[in-house]
Amino acid sequence: xxxxxxxxxxxxxxxxxxxxxxxxxxxxxxxxxxxxxxxxxxxxxxxxxxxxxxxxxxxxxxxxxxxxxxxxxxxxxxxxxxxxxxxxxxx
Numbered sequence: 001x002x003x004x005x006x007x008x009x010x011x012x013x014x015x016x017x018x019x020x021x022x023x024x025x026x027x028x029x030x031x032x033x034x035x036x037x038x039x040x041x042x043x044x045x046x047x048x049x050x051x052x053x054x055x056x057x058x059x060x061x062x063x064x065x066x067x068x069x070x071x072x073x074x075x076x077x078x079x080x081x082x083x084x085x086x087x088x089x090x091x
Contacts, residue, residue, distance in 0.1 A: 057079065057082055060075045060078060060079050061079050063075050
């Protein structure tokens with residue numbers, strides 16, 4: 001019986017049920033943690049998308065410089081559109 005009780009106590013400690021019950025008694029802490037996590041996710045997504053978009057535009061510019069017959073014109077149009085949009089936003 002003692003071993004079973006010790007195992008149950010160990011499992012409860014591993015599940016961090018005490019931390020969970022403390023959070024239930026402090027709802028503002030839950031709100032704060034969720035806002036902090038949401039902000040971190042938003043910043044991570046913004047940085048990741050910026051890096052991804054910059055990489056794609058960089059490769060499109062390289063492909064446009066190769067003057068491929070059909071693809072080069074299409075890519076050059078996309079790059080011009082993006083650059084025009086960036087110039088309009090800087091004003």
